[in-house]
Amino acid sequence: MKTSYLFILGILLSTTTMFAQLKPVKYADGNQILNGLAIQPTTKSNNKPGILMLPAWLGIDTASKAIAEDLAKLGYYVFIADIYGEGNYPKNASEAGKVAGFYKTNYTEYQKRINLALQQLIKSGANADNIVAIGYCFGGTGVLEAARGHLNVKGVVSFHGSLARDAARPNETINTKVLVCHGADDPFESKEEIAAFQQEMRDTKADWQMIYYANAVHSFTNPEAGNDNSKGAAYNEKAAKRSFEHLKLFLNEVLKK
Numbered sequence: 001m002k003t004s005y006l007f008i009l010g011i012l013l014s015t016t017t018m019f020a021q022l023k024p025v026k027y028a029d030g031n032q033i034l035n036g037l038a039i040q041p042t043t044k045s046n047n048k049p050g051i052l053m054l055p056a057w058l059g060i061d062t063a064s065k066a067i068a069e070d071l072a073k074l075g076y077y078v079f080i081a082d083i084y085g086e087g088n089y090p091k092n093a094s095e096a097g098k099v100a101g102f103y104k105t106n107y108t109e110y111q112k113r114i115n116l117a118l119q120q121l122i123k124s125g126a127n128a129d130n131i132v133a134i135g136y137c138f139g140g141t142g143v144l145e146a147a148r149g150h151l152n153v154k155g156v157v158s159f160h161g162s163l164a165r166d167a168a169r170p171n172e173t174i175n176t177k178v179l180v181c182h183g184a185d186d187p188f189e190s191k192e193e194i195a196a197f198q199q200e201m202r203d204t205k206a207d208w209q210m211i212y213y214a215n216a217v218h219s220f221t222n223p224e225a226g227n228d229n230s231k232g233a234a235y236n237e238k239a240a241k242r243s244f245e246h247l248k249l250f251l252n253e254v255l256k257k
Helices: 002-017 062-073 093-105 107-123 138-148 191-203 237-254
Strands: 023-029 032-039 050-054 077-080 131-136 155-159 177-183 208-213
Touching: 023 107, 032 062, 032 107, 050 062, 050 107, 050 138, 062 077, 077 107, 093 107, 093 138, 107 131, 107 138, 131 138, 131 237, 138 155, 138 177, 155 237, 177 191, 177 237, 208 237
Parallel strands: 050 077, 050 131, 131 155, 155 177, 177 208
Antiparallel strands: 023 032, 032 077
């Protein structure tokens, strides 16, 4: 009876350790308090691969949390960044547009907040030289800025992010590998912006990929975006699953497990 009890207890304990949990992390940019989330992998390796996640324009949401948990199960340290900070979280799309617009225009401030989150990912246990940054919508814009700003990440993956960039900015060589997952019917990215982005990638000699998903518009990875493509933003289950598989292929190529 005692042996059976210990055996069952061991199973319960080992099962419990299989489910990593997101933990709040308070950090700062000067006097501005930031609130991120960290999660450790369920199975760890000597190479400690890390993923920095930049959420959409409303901030850390249900979708980003779910993806972080899935990535932890695959063996990655994950940190979800807080770009806005306490007192600045938008309550609706209108407010989100304004605050996100500030960081898109003041891209060096965006890069600074991204780098602060990157340091928190490293503090959580990830190898500083074995990290990829991924982002969704506004966060997708952010990871491209991480590449442009030469942050210490081996690759970036942008999901339905804005590709626009001030044409007056000088091009610099991009050494970070780039993957863009894009809805083929996204109304928020013009043909001109897409063409300019692709030319930027050529001019900066980047190792880049851009994958289009049929019948997908903006926010195609977010189940909370609804399913009405006519609104310009909607969830597309097929595109979401395919893009996650493309993410996994990219991570397997770029990061050491």
